[in-house]
Amino acid sequence: MSVAQAVGEYEYTNDWFEQNVPVWDVLIPQYEPQKFLEIGSYEGRSVCYLIEKFATKGPIEIDCIDTWAGGVEHGEIKMSDVERRFDKNIAIAQSKVPNAARVTKHKTFSHIAMAELIAAGRANSFDVVYIDGSHQAPDVLSDCVMGFHLLRVGGLMICDDYVWSMEPIGSQDSLNMPKPAIDAFLNMFQRKMIMVRGAPIYQVYAAKTGA
Ligand SMILES: C[S@@+](CC[C@H](N)C(=O)[O-])C[C@H]1O[C@@H](n2cnc3c(N)ncnc32)[C@H](O)[C@@H]1O
DSSP states (O other): OOOOEEETTEEESOOTTGGGHHHHHHHGGGGOOSEEEEEOOTTSHHHHHHHHHHTTTSOEEEEEEOOSSOOGGGTTOOHHHHHHHHHHHHHHHHHHSSSOEEEEEEOSOHHHHHHHHHHTTOTTOEEEEEEOSOOSHHHHHHHHHHHHHHEEEEEEEEEOOTTOOSSOTTSOOGGGSSHHHHHHHHHHTTTTEEEOTTOOTTSEEEEEOOO
C-alpha cells in the first residue's frame, strides 16, 4: 500500500525521480528542449520537473504516454488514484510557470500511442524522449525503436532503470529487465545514436546523430 506525501504542493507516493535531478539539471538544457515525449508518467513527478525547469524559458509541449494501469512491478497499487494525482500535480506545475506548458495525455499502450504520433506526422520532432514505461525487455526495445523515430536528429533519448531487474541480483530473468533491450537498441542503431559520456549508469543517455 503506497502512501501519498505532499512535496511542496505536489502529492507523490515515491521519489524514484529525485536521483536524476543533478544530471538532468546539467544535461537537458544543452538540447534547448521545447518538445518532450515521456513514456511512463505515473504521478507526473518527472513531468512536473520538466515544466518547472523549462517553461520558465518559453512555451513547451509534453506528450505523456501511460496506460495508468501500472506495470508488472506495481502490484496492488490503485492506479486510478495515481492518475488523479498526475492530473492534480500537472495542474499545479502549470500554475507555477510564466509560459504555456501544454501537456497531452495519451492513455494507452506505448506502442499504440507512438504509432499514432508517427502517423500524425510527429516523426523526428521531439527534442527529448524519456523512456520510463514498461520494464519488460520486449516493451523497452519497442519503446526505444519507436522513440528513435520520434526523436529529432540532435535530440536526446533517456532510458531509465538501465540496471533495474525484477528479480534479485544473481537470479535475474533477462526478459524482465531493461538492460538487454537498451543494449540491443544501441548496438543496432550505433551509426545513428551516440552514448552521451560521463552520465551515471542508472540511466542511459544517447543522442540521435542520423535519420
Ligand atoms: C516507473 S513509472 C513512471 C515514473 C515517472 N516517469 C516518474 O518519474 O514519476 C512507469 C509507468 O509506466 C506505465 N506503463 C507500464 N507499461 C506500459 C506500457 N506498455 N505502455 C504505457 N505505459 C506503461 C505504468 O502505468 C507506470 O505508470
